[in-house]
Amino acid sequence: MPSPLRPDQRRFPLHVHISVMFTCLMLLTGVLLGIFNYRQTTQIILSSSEKLFNRIEQDVRLDLHATYEPIRHLLSLLADNPAAAAPDLEQRLALLKPFSQSLKDNPNLASLYLGYGNGDFFMVRPLRTPDLKTRFKAPDAAAYQVWSIERNGSGSQMHSQSLFFDQDLNVISRQEHPDETYDPRTRAWFSSARSDSDQTTTEPYIFFSTHNVGTTLARRSGENAVMGADLTLAELSSTLAKHVVTPGTEIVLFDAQGNAIAYPDSRRLIIDDQTARLIKAADLSPSLGALLGNPPAGNRLEGAGRQWIVARSRMQEGGPKGLQLALLVPEDELLVDAYRMRWQGALITLATLLLCLPLGWLTSRILVKPLRALVQEADAIRSFDFNFPASRRSPVLEVDQLSVSMARMKDTLASFFQITASLSAETRFTPLLERVLFETVKIGQAQAGLIYLRENDGDRMEPHGLVINGAPQPLPSFDVQGHELHDQQSPAWLQQLSKADNVVTNLGFEHAADLQKVLLALECPRVHLIGIRLHNRHNETVGLLILLLADSGQQSDLEKLSPDRIAFLQAVSGAAAVCIDSQRLQARQKQLLDSFIQLLAGAIDAKSPYTGGHCQRV
Structure with a gap:
């Protein structure tokens, strides 16, 4: 954990250190670079792409007409x-x-x-x-x-x-x-x-x-x-190959069913698996798939990790429903001049930064060092290395607060991953319930824990596990009963929990109902009760987790009931609920499969007089 704050250290907000230094710099750089890039790039996009696409579309139309029209005249003569x-x-x-x-x-x-x-x-x-x-x-x-x-x-x-x-x-x-x-x-x-x-x-x-x-x-x-x-139509592919204006250009001619008819690489048009068939135009490349699967409203498309300038047009030739032409050109290849201007803007920015470098260097040397330490610590957390040393305290208020919060987050994540890993590793249902109780009781520093599970598809919650002072206890010995989740006759704490995801309340012996024997075992007349609903992946309530903490009347009790502790318990309970639901679902799937196999075996034996019940025995 970070070292305690010394009285002689003064901490100020981060914006006090950086606002004066970067305001003028960012204003100057933003105005110069924004005006330069905006005017030049806009002019190039508007003047080049539309004219280029119109020319390509016209050439393809002429080639299609030149392919079909002579054959029509020939048929008219020969007929x-x-x-x-x-x-x-x-x-x-x-x-x-x-x-x-x-x-x-x-x-x-x-x-x-x-x-x-x-x-x-x-x-x-x-x-x-x-x-x-x-x-x-x-x-x-x-x-x-x-x-x-x-x-x-x-x-x-x-x-x-x-x-x-x-x-x-x-x-x-x-x-x-x-x-x-x-x-x-x-x-x-x-x-x-x-x-x-x-x-x-x-x-x-x-x-x-x-x-x-x-x-x-x-x-x-x-x-x-x-x-x-x-x-x-092989020549159409050659025609399209002539219009590949950049190395990454995608151009395809396809029919109304989406089958590719012409493509610069004509070898990819036919798929030879069991029977030869035309490939779908959307399968030729991820960018074509993005264009044809979800056509953009304008002429810009983001796909395959790039920005594309696109055009689509319909051709009357090519069959009863005609053909369609799709053309995609990578923006970074088509707008080479625009990116050259971008580099010019970067040079202008660099020159401006060089003028401000001495002042920025002196200030950033003080500010960046603790931030770098935090970055390294964050990288370690991202790599699930929770043993990385905590960063030092910072003279900047916001950075210091971030350092303390990150240290707490690291401890919380380490505990959470350790618990979820142990829960995921458990493959048996009963030990899984015991593990859930042990872990949550340990996190909540509780003296007792109880877990209820929903039976079938109703609202009835039946007790399935009880832990007192770190040891599992048999439920019949304590007369813990099941309850309807939305029953008005159920205990007060359960009525509160039926309307919320979690509840924190005090519980005395006289109001403990079927939990009185648990309080007697704890030798505590009054406890703090933490109730958490267990939700599965579909946000359905599959059970309830109840933790009982002895009410000592001291300040430490409030720390155990703090919102962050409850949130942590709820997160662990969520992971536990998913594991429990998965185990129960797996058990039901096994039962369903066994029943289905028995049904098939019985049907086969009933249908055939020659099996003699052999399938059922197997």
Whole structure:
């Protein structure tokens, strides 16, 4: 504990020492630095971020339009080809040349195909990579695959086959698919295009054959056919990568379901677990998750430990519900000039401080030393080192008061942690109750302690433990009875405790009721009673803690009943209540699990005549 205060030491409030020294300094520094930083930073934020985001949004819109619009024109031209209405494969092969040329001119096209009302299907797919050739078992010289499905008039028989062509469109191989079950009439692109006179676009998805992100554009061709085109969207990721203005920029294009369609690192778009699926845009980074999960009202966002400048916009292209663009740029990366000005302000502040350094050094040398000692003591307490030496007394009144309060706090925390650790270590219910009584009686310097616990879900409190003069006592020997918490016939101290979290009162032998034998054992006709309600995590009363202190009529009794002592007892009681509630809950869970196992065993034995009661015995 701090040493006693010497009479010749004078202590003054801390503000007397520092107000004169720092008033002029802080006023000068604050005015100069505030005006400089405010004007320059505000100008940069307003002039750069909004223009930059508008330009990026416009570029993405143009790229989306340039991706979709040529394919729409292509479908409009090819849909009117007479061969599209051909009834069989031989005549439909006339489409191979225009289809192959279109696929060659549009590298983003994954395939072109026709679906018919009778279930026929005709597709031309370019085999641009060795992986595609391996997947479809195509010859090395194959450049295109023609997949054909033909059904008879009744639709009961189907002929599915693949023809492979080289660059000159010569047939080099043929494969039969006897187990094929594909029917274009069941696909969304077919049904939507048949019911719409205009072109339709599906929501982006993952192509099964190439594992690329893409979409399907379709339109009606004649009366009975629908022409479709699978368009890959890989180039959109490349477009977004061009707009990564800073190393930490996050930019993503996503659909109405939140699936990421384009991202600078396109390898992260597809999650290959059991089935390939698109990653959610919110899962790409914590900052995107913060933006999409809880959109800010303005253009500023705090997430992932940084400040972000954000923008969101909706694109009409990309499917029935369009796409959305989200852009986040770290403020510290975008506003480099603003932070450069901040450093300039810091230099101005440093120059000002240097002018005031001699005066500040002389004064701070006197004031900082006891504060440093307090900081070290606080660090020791934070590290749960309660044996660190207490700091010396200070000539500053507020610092000295803080030192004394910290020493008292350290002693209180040490006692509290020691008690809660011992309570938490106890795994059996009855010894736990005894430990709670012993510890609280010791803290309160009481001669006796009694604990009541609530039974079931009612208000009745039943006694579960009694300690007198440091030794546990059997409850039946003292005729301690249970009581209803809100019963008007209950003792006066219990009625007071039913309306408050704690109560401190005097109790004489004539008003002790069922506690009279306890007072006889204490050989004390009058006691101080401290009652504390035990609350669980849900703030429900699970029991009562009663401490009895002999009334000696001396001043020391008042110290034992001081508010800080009662608060400490209440804190320890709160920790004890949680431990008690946890133990009782664990016991109930075990009973529930045993009952559930017995129920299952009985049900199995009752259901099956062959177990012979084996499950119940087990």
